[in-house]
């Protein structure tokens with residue numbers, strides 16, 4: 001009864017809907033535009049596996065259609081989008097830390113008065129990163145948390161030193177919690193076959209994959225992918241804002257970001273979207289498709305399928321990753337609802353990932369895992385690009401054009417030119433954002 005898969009307009013005819021003066025040439029990046037098949041965002045039907053494959057086939061036929069120009073065209077597009085002056089999100093409910101009394105006088109709510117969302121700032125960190133984490137806490141406080149005093153949770157795989165605890169406490173304006181990961185969660189599971197692991201790591205090393213033979217890095221990726229939200233100390237929270245040592249926050253934000261997520265029905269928020277090293281995730285997509293074949297009911301009909309399967313800018317990545325574009329939200333910054341991960345779709349899929357062992361046989365990152373999960377199993381309208389948060393984790397930056405930002409470079413700067421190819425945000429904007437979402441800032 002439901003017409004499940006609709007053929008929508010080509011990009012070229014939908015550009016004008018964006019109401020922005022984008023050069024048509026910048027938008028059209030090859031034949032993909034004509035092959036566009038999307039799922040009707042308004043229907044609530046479920047997709048069959050055949051239909052899922054149909055929408056996921058978007059990138060497959062264009063493995064060889066690349067050109068060096070595409071990277072620069074996409075960067076031009078990126079800079080054009082960033083040239084727009086942004087303030088706060090429009091058509092959204094925003095909450096501030098002030099009240100007005102009967103006479104209209106404004107009063108700032110104190111830490112004890114302000115009713116916070118059920119949320120925590122969150123970082124996995126080591127004692128040796130104390131200075132680097134303080135560097136970032138100060139910026140988060142200065143740009144945002146001094147208004148709201150959200151709590152912080154510091155997660156470690158080893159006890160934190162007294163110096164670490166005392167020092168971070170001095171810089172956090174909210175409550176501070178320390179949570180140590182039980183060894184049985186942090187350590188490599190006994191189900192991992194040592195021979196297979198050795199061979200896998202050897203292959204990663206030969207291909208020059210970073211952190212290939214660093215076991216703690218594999219532990220970290222697996223933990224961040226599917227375990228942190230199950231820790232005792234995190235069970236009480238719904239929302240988290242992940243931050244990392246030595247990252248920078250450039251823009252003042254006056255409204256409550258967690259309440260923005262909650263009140264505007266968002267699940268996941270990001271600032272930067274990148275391609276990944278396909279050799280780290282060679283089997284992630286095949287394992288996922290196998291899961292989806294058995295469980296098509298979990299795939300959201302309004303998933304971000306094209307961003308997941310694009311093969312225009314980096315066709316060889318999609319090929320090496322067996323159909324996955326490798327596009328992901330860069331998870332060293334993320335704001336999300338942990339109940340999504342705790343839900344049936346993500347949990348069962350994560351069990352399938354664990355069974356496949358790719359956190360150790362390959363080097364699956366938590367960024368592609370969160371991203372594939374949220375892009376397949378959640379409504380893409382619940383994924384929010386924070387255009388107003390200026391952010392830096394080396395070597396990439398997101399610098400808004402806003403009076404509230406102080407960054408060393410101009411807005412629209414992304415990274416050194418030799419890594420421009422890694423930028424996947426243009427795809428997110430072109431393939432997945434609606435007209436209204438683009439107008440939100």
Ligand code: GDP
Pocket residue numbers: 123124125126129155156157158216217220243244245332
């Ligand atoms: P990269 O950004 O992918 O290069 O990786 P990072 O070295 O920044 O690690 C990602 C996050 O995990 C950071 O917040 C690190 O502090 C943290 N991290 C990485 N390895 C470990 C570890 O062995 N123990 C703990 N406690 N944290 C770690």
Ligand code: MN
Pocket residue numbers: 244332393
């Ligand atoms: Mn990092």
